Amino acid sequence: MSAQVLQVAEVEALSPLVTRFRFVHPEGEALPLFSGGAHVVVEMPDGAVLRRNAYSLISDPLDGSGYEIAVRRDEAGRGGSRFMHAEVAVGDLLRVGAPVNLFALDLRARRHVLIAGGIGITPFLAQIRQLIRLQLPFELHYAVRSRAEAAAARLLPDLAQVHLHISEEGSRMDLGEILSGQPLGTHVYVCGPEGLVDGVLDTARCLGWPKGALHSEAFLAPPPGEAFEVTLARSGRKIAVGPHQSLLEALEAAEVEVPWLCRGGACGQCETHVTSCSGHIEHHDHWLSDEARASQSAIMPCVSRFRGADLTIDR
Amino acid sequence: MPRTEFSPAIFSRPVYPGLISQGAVPAIMLAEGAGAEALIDLALADASVMDRAHVIYIPARGDSATGARLGQLGAKMYHEAPSYAACLERYRKALADAHMGTWLYLAGSEGLIGQAAAEATAAGLPADAILSEHRGPVTRRMQCVHCKGITEEVATDPFTCAHCGRSLFVRDHFSRRLGAFQGVAIDAETPGIVPEPRSIQR
Ligand code: FES
Numbered sequence: 001m002s003a004q005v006l007q008v009a010e011v012e013a014l015s016p017l018v019t020r021f022r023f024v025h026p027e028g029e030a031l032p033l034f035s036g037g038a039h040v041v042v043e044m045p046d047g048a049v050l051r052r053n054a055y056s057l058i059s060d061p062l063d064g065s066g067y068e069i070a071v072r073r074d075e076a077g078r079g080g081s082r083f084m085h086a087e088v089a090v091g092d093l094l095r096v097g098a099p100v101n102l103f104a105l106d107l108r109a110r111r112h113v114l115i116a117g118g119i120g121i122t123p124f125l126a127q128i129r130q131l132i133r134l135q136l137p138f139e140l141h142y143a144v145r146s147r148a149e150a151a152a153a154r155l156l157p158d159l160a161q162v163h164l165h166i167s168e169e170g171s172r173m174d175l176g177e178i179l180s181g182q183p184l185g186t187h188v189y190v191c192g193p194e195g196l197v198d199g200v201l202d203t204a205r206c207l208g209w210p211k212g213a214l215h216s217e218a219f220l221a222p223p224p225g226e227a228f229e230v231t232l233a234r235s236g237r238k239i240a241v242g243p244h245q246s247l248l249e250a251l252e253a254a255e256v257e258v259p260w261l262c263r264g265g266a267c268g269q270c271e272t273h274v275t276s277c278s279g280h281i282e283h284h285d286h287w288l289s290d291e292a293r294a295s296q297s298a299i300m301p302c303v304s305r306f307r308g309a310d311l312t313i314d315r
Numbered sequence: 316m317p318r319t320e321f322s323p324a325i326f327s328r329p330v331y332p333g334l335i336s337q338g339a340v341p342a343i344m345l346a347e348g349a350g351a352e353a354l355i356d357l358a359l360a361d362a363s364v365m366d367r368a369h370v371i372y373i374p375a376r377g378d379s380a381t382g383a384r385l386g387q388l389g390a391k392m393y394h395e396a397p398s399y400a401a402c403l404e405r406y407r408k409a410l411a412d413a414h415m416g417t418w419l420y421l422a423g424s425e426g427l428i429g430q431a432a433a434e435a436t437a438a439g440l441p442a443d444a445i446l447s448e449h450r451g452p453v454t455r456r457m458q459c460v461h462c463k464g465i466t467e468e469v470a471t472d473p474f475t476c477a478h479c480g481r482s483l484f485v486r487d488h489f490s491r492r493l494g495a496f497q498g499v500a501i502d503a504e505t506p507g508i509v510p511e512p513r514s515i516q517r
Contacts, residue, residue, distance in 0.1 A: 110439050182415040185439030208340030208416030210443040 003043060003097040006031075006067070008090050014070060018119065018151035019085055020058070023067045023096055030064035034099035036127030037189075037217075040067060041263060043095040046083045049245060049253065053080040053221065054263050056122035056191075057099060058155065060129045067096065070151065072119040078224045078244040102267055103191070103217040105130065110185030112138040113178065115200055117192025118145075121152040123217060124191065128157065141165060143173040143196070175203040191217040217266070222246035223284055225305040231312040232256065233275045247301035256315050258301060265303035272299050272313045279308010318353070318450060328487050331428065331449040334420050336361035341417040343409045344390070345431050347373040347399070349450040350422030351381045357420065358388040365389045369409050371402050373423070399427060406431070410438035421447040426456030426467055429494025436491065453516045458495040459483055465495055471512035473501045482509040 010022035025031060034057055044051040059068035074081045088094070103123050105112060112131060114124045121142050131138045139161040144150045146168040156162050165173040179188065179200075188209070190200040197216045204214055224244045231238050241250040248270055251258050261267040265285030274281070277296045285300035292298045299306070299313060318333065334357045342364065346354050351372060358365050370390040374382045386393045396402030419435050421428045428447045435445055454468040457476075464478025472485035476498065483498030490497060502509050 180414070180416075183439065184410070184413055184415060184417070185441070186415045204416075208337060208418060208444075210418075210441050212443040213415065213441050 003041070003095040005093050006096045008088055008092045008094065009066060010068075011088065011090055014155070015149060015151035017073045017149070018070050019073070020068060020070050020155075021084065021088065022059075023069075023094070024065065026093065031067060032098060033064050034061050034126075035101050035104055036061050036130040037103035037105065037123045038099040038101035038126070039103075039123075039262070040069070040099050041097040042069070042084070043097075044080055044083045044087075046079060046087075049242075049249065051078075051080045051083065051249065052097075052263055053084075056103075056126070058122050058125035058152075061126050062129075062133070067099075070119065070122050070125075072151075074221065076224070077221055078246070080221070100261055100267075102262055103189070103215065105189070106187050106215065107134075107136075108185075109187035109213070110137070111183055111187070112136060113182060113186055113188045114138060114140045115173070115175075115178065115188065115190040115192070115196070116140070116142045117190075117196035118143070118149065119151070120190075120192030120196070120217075122191075124189070125152060125155055127189070128162075132157065139163070139178075141173055141178060143167065143192070175199055176207075179204050179207055179209070187213045187215065189215045189217075194218050218286060221264070222248075222303045223305070225282065226307065228306045228308075228311070230306065231310065232315050233312050234315060241305070246303065247299070247305065251301060251315065258315060260302055263302045265300050268300075270300055270302045272301055272315055273297065274299055274311065275314050276310060276312040277306075277308070278310045279306060281306050281311070318448060327489050329425070329429070329489050329491075331425075331447045333448045334422060334446050336364040337418045337446075339363040339366040341413065342368040342420060343406070343413065343417060343435075344368050344370045344420040344422075345372075345402075345406060345427070346370070346385070346421070347423030347427045347451070348375040348378075350424075350427070350448070351385050353422035353448040353450050354385060354420065355388065362389065365391070367391055368420075370394070371396060371406060371409075373397070373399060373402060373427070399430060403434075406434065407438070410435055410440065413438075413440070417444065419445045421445065422450055424451045424454070424456075424468075425449055426454075426494070429456055429489070429491075431494070433492055433494035455485065455515065456495045457483065457485065457498040458490065458493050459498050461500060465493075466498070469498075470514060470516055472515045473509060473512055474498070485515055 006023035007026045009024045012020045039054045039056045041052050041054050055069035071084045073085045141163045143165040197218045259269045261269040268287045282305040283293045284303040368390045369392040454470045457466045457469045459476040462479035466477040473482045481500050484501040486497045488497045
């Protein structure tokens with residue numbers, strides 16, 4: 001994947017848990033522009049392991065002078081966000097991939113309703129700049145538990161259609177109210193924890209919204225789990241996957257080439273055929289069909305794990 | 316009349332998968348002639364589909380019995396009109412008042428479905444909120460690409476444009492924007508040499 005070395009230009013705490021990073025070209029060259037909702041994959045040389053985490057771009061899509069991301073520190077995660085928080089400082093050089101958009105605005109929509117929960121606000125920060133520039137009607141709902149957690153609050157424009165919902169202060173988001181009475185041609189976008197994504201999609205479906213008007217991104221970081229082993233059908237090699245490593249990372253460390261794009265179980269690029277399996281695949285992706293999942297005939301190495309005696313994959 | 320079936324056709328020909336109840340959500344239902352049977356079948360399969368439905372029906376000339384049956388399905392609103400043109404203002408108003416979550420059920424000839432779907436799309440209704448079932452003749456609604464005139468109920472290929480009189484070849488190219496197929500001059504390169512018209516009522 002095309003990645004280039006960028007320099008960290010700014011590191012700023014947005015909240016106790018969330019930090020903003022700005023990357024620029026070391027020689028000041030312009031970076032490729034992107035569209036709202038795009039992400040980049042940041043490579044983190046963390047001791048012996050090379051981590052690659054995807055982060056939504058939060059800066060202006062039409063500003064090539066730098067890329068900005070916001071990283072939430074996840075203590076229970078596999079270490080990528082801890083690395084960003086603890087190790088990365090202004091002046092550091094990191095490899096950053098080219099922007100890829102798997103959560104783009106549908107510009108045929110007549111109105112855009114954006115619903116974010118917590119750190120799920122990140123793709124919308126870039127999208128609303130795009131919407132404002134294009135003068136398209138939109139409304140944004142940003143739900144957080146407490147005011148202290150509202151990391152992005154001051155990155156949001158002061159507009160009447162931007163709503164902050166703080167559940168601790170009693171201003172809970174009412175999905176039924178948001179989704180009722182929207183004019184024809186409205187599209188809904190949701191990004192946040194799985195519960196919120198499911199809540200929005202279920203509410204919309206009950207109200208009769210057609211599928212094509214619903215867009216979601218569950219920010220999926222590969223979950224940690226127990227260590228396991230996989231056998232590669234093509235070479236017969238056995239690869240060990242550590243508890244804080246994804247199968248994809250383990251394959252990469254062993255120099256086995258696997259295509260990828262999102263590293264979050266959404267794009268389908270890394271889909272790998274399972275040739276034999278005795279045990280249980282822990283599917284964490286949003287890609288495979290229920291049948292493929294149940295038959296254990298395929299696995300998404302970027303997020304899914306395995307528990308059992310033998311897993312042989314076609315790599 | 317049963318559901319109209321086509322032989323497998325080329326890609327740009329519309330398909331009409333049939334009406335499937337989306338439950339008691341707001342709905343606009345527009346049917347013409349034999350399309351009434353599709354709405355009756357729909358209500359038989361799920362009566363609740365009529366709870367919030369606004370039904371507009373264009374009966375075949377002289378047929379008052381079918382409309383009477385449709386009117387008894389329990390729709391929230393029921394209205395009859397002698398032609399599509401006559402109900403267009405009502406239909407447009409219904410679309411203008413609709414919100415996301417409203418479904419559109421269309422049943423009848425291909426010409427009616429095409430025009431009504433184009434109208435709904437222009438009003439912002441997403442294409443995947445439109446359900447359609449083709450009942451009735453297999454004639455086509457054709458637009459002449461030369462004079463832009465629409466000829467209704469075309470049953471042969473080639474046919475004569477009702478507006479400019481050219482002999483037009485019936486293409487399978489369907490315009491969703493116009494809700495019509497495209498007809499092009501069949502003798503543009505061999506003026507006057509026009510093949511025998513053959514029936515397209517397959
Ligand atoms: S890399 Fe996108 S699904 Fe695995």
